[in-house]
Amino acid sequence: MSPGPDKALDVLWRASPNCEQRRGGLRPTILLMHYTGMTRADRAVDWLCAPASRVSCHYLVDEDGRITQMVSEDARAWHAGVSCWMGETDINSASIGIEIHNPGHDAGYPDFPEAQMDAVIALSRDILTRHDIPPRRVLAHSDVAPDRKADPGEKFDWAGLARAGIGHWVPPAPLAAKAPEHAGLEPETVRHTQQLLAYYGYDCPVNGTVCARTERVVRAFQRHFRQSLADGRIDRSTIDTLERLAQ
Numbered sequence: 001m002s003p004g005p006d007k008a009l010d011v012l013w014r015a016s017p018n019c020e021q022r023r024g025g026l027r028p029t030i031l032l033m034h035y036t037g038m039t040r041a042d043r044a045v046d047w048l049c050a051p052a053s054r055v056s057c058h059y060l061v062d063e064d065g066r067i068t069q070m071v072s073e074d075a076r077a078w079h080a081g082v083s084c085w086m087g088e089t090d091i092n093s094a095s096i097g098i099e100i101h102n103p104g105h106d107a108g109y110p111d112f113p114e115a116q117m118d119a120v121i122a123l124s125r126d127i128l129t130r131h132d133i134p135p136r137r138v139l140a141h142s143d144v145a146p147d148r149k150a151d152p153g154e155k156f157d158w159a160g161l162a163r164a165g166i167g168h169w170v171p172p173a174p175l176a177a178k179a180p181e182h183a184g185l186e187p188e189t190v191r192h193t194q195q196l197l198a199y200y201g202y203d204c205p206v207n208g209t210v211c212a213r214t215e216r217v218v219r220a221f222q223r224h225f226r227q228s229l230a231d232g233r234i235d236r237s238t239i240d241t242l243e244r245l246a247q
């Protein structure tokens with residue numbers, strides 16, 4: 001694997017030992033967005049490069065927009081964990097990961113600064129020139145691991161990325177005045193929603209009932225595509241948004 005940064009952008013290079021060859025002949029077809037969930041970006045880089053952590057990521061973008069690369073794009077970094085998208089479970093072999101520094105939901109979840117988002121957009125554009133990553137596969141960690149992860153969360157500017165030509169996104173359907181209770185949903189409506197989520201790529205059961213797993217998948221969907229309310233409830237706005245995305 002070739003050490004050193006992959007791009008023409010102004011990028012710091014700090015090698016992480018936590019990587020290996022991609023498995024199964026997989027090449028990057030997913031761009032996966034994270035937040036660090038740590039208090040300081042420099043400590044997050046230290047952690048992602050520490051042999052004992054057993055985690056890593058290709059890139060980290062700090063709050064000022066500085067980019068650090070830790071793993072070459074041709075290598076398998078360890079950022080996704082137990083994950084699934086479109087039936088693929090080795091997301092680390094199938095993706096390039098960007099850690100966007102933010103302390104996360106457990107520490108106040110501040111807004112992502114503009115300079116940081118500008119850098120995420122520039123870096124993403126650059127990565128997309130080198131790899132065959134379709135717009136529908138620019139994803140959140142929470143999309144591929146809805147049971148375990150909430151990052152980068154409902155404040156991440158997916159709309160801004162889409163305006164910059166990155167990812168797949170449609171304006172969300174407006175919220176109704178009051179979301180219906182799940183108890184009032186017809187099983188066919190639940191099944192239809194689950195089918196659409198599974199069709200789009202989520203690892204969602206299709207059983208006609210709003211089980212705990214379905215709620216977590218719906219919440220992940222909302223954090224990405226209907227960010228004004230990520231409550232895990234199947235409502236009209238969620239279904240409408242999903243139907244337009246799945247077209």
Ligand SMILES: [Zn+2]
Nearest residue numbers: 034035141151
């Ligand atoms: Zn993550």
